[in-house]
Amino acid sequence: MIDPNEVDRAVIGVLAADATLAGLLPGGVYWDLAPIGTTAFAVVGLSTSRGLAELNDGTTARTFVYLVKAVARGTSSSPTAAADARIQALLDHGSLTLSAAAGCSLMVMRWIDRVRYTESTTASEIWQHRGGRYEVTVTPTSS
Amino acid sequence: MPNQLRLSGFVELKRELGTFAPDARDATRPILAARATDARDELVAAYPSITGALRAGVALIPRIGRGIAAVITLRSGSDHAHLYEFGTVHAGPHATFLPITERARRASTDDVVDYVEGQGIKVSRLHD
Numbered sequence: 163m164i165d166p167n168e169v170d171r172a173v174i175g176v177l178a179a180d181a182t183l184a185g186l187l188p189g190g191v192y193w194d195l196a197p198i199g200t201t202a203f204a205v206v207g208l209s210t211s212r213g214l215a216e217l218n219d220g221t222t223a224r225t226f227v228y229l230v231k232a233v234a235r236g237t238s239s240s241p242t243a244a245a246d247a248r249i250q251a252l253l254d255h256g257s258l259t260l261s262a263a264a265g266c267s268l269m270v271m272r273w274i275d276r277v278r279y280t281e282s283t284t285a286s287e288i289w290q291h292r293g294g295r296y297e298v299t300v301t302p303t304s305s
Numbered sequence: 306m307p308n309q310l311r312l313s314g315f316v317e318l319k320r321e322l323g324t325f326a327p328d329a330r331d332a333t334r335p336i337l338a339a340r341a342t343d344a345r346d347e348l349v350a351a352y353p354s355i356t357g358a359l360r361a362g363v364a365l366i367p368r369i370g371r372g373i374a375a376v377i378t379l380r381s382g383s384d385h386a387h388l389y390e391f392g393t394v395h396a397g398p399h400a401t402f403l404p405i406t407e408r409a410r411r412a413s414t415d416d417v418v419d420y421v422e423g424q425g426i427k428v429s430r431l432h433d
Contacts, residue, residue: 194397210404229398281393289394
């Protein structure tokens with residue numbers, strides 16, 4: 163049986179293990195929210211998910227679409243641009259280390275669309291958000 | 306030998322489609338409208354109502370499609386709809402618009418396929 167939580171962990175794991183990304187976003191990689199006070203970090207969240215009901219009644223594969231974005235304080239877009247490029251290099255048609263507990267293996271992981279916006283939390287505090295949504299399709303290792 | 310991708314049957318497909326358009330477009334509009342309305346209502350119910358702006362920004366926009374196309378757009382137009390969907394520094398993302406619209410799109414496709422098959426045309430249901 164597929165454990166989607168293990169797939170979540172694997173996505174975070176591949177980002178958290180990368181030294182280049184850690185250099186660009188020293189605050190770390192978090193699910194949904196980063197700790198208060200962190201000023202340059204990556205966030206992973208679940209956007210959508212689905213089974214492929216057309217194939218073998220939905221037991222053949224599952225797809226999870228993750229929002230993965232770099233977030234950094236400041237008006238310059240350069241830090242998040244570099245981090246976004248690194249995230250894409252890691253995830254787009256990349257590999258995942260899935261534990262046995264995940265109950266599945268990776269079929270394909272790919273970039274599907276872009277996310278970018280600027281947030282103003284106060285009149286003097288600007289944040290850059292930049293990243294994309296990534297589709298991760300897995301298939302059970304045993305039925 | 307060079308690789309080749311050969312697609313055939315377009316002429317036959319166009320001829321088949323031509324046999325029931327524009328009646329087909331007229332028939333599929335209410336099918337799409339029903340799914341779009343359900344999606345709009347689900348989205349409005351899923352959004353929080355603090356200032357009311359998120360809910361007030363949800364609208365269905367019928368469009369004129371070319372040929373036999375029937376198109377309805379569900380729009381979330383408040384200034385902070387993207388912040389709610391994708392998150393802020395102090396509030397995480399709330400996946401709302403994207404999963405609701407994706408489900409509605411797939412369901413409406415299935416409904417239209419049901420209709421087209423009812424007209425005697427075999428349709429593959431593979432998505433994506």
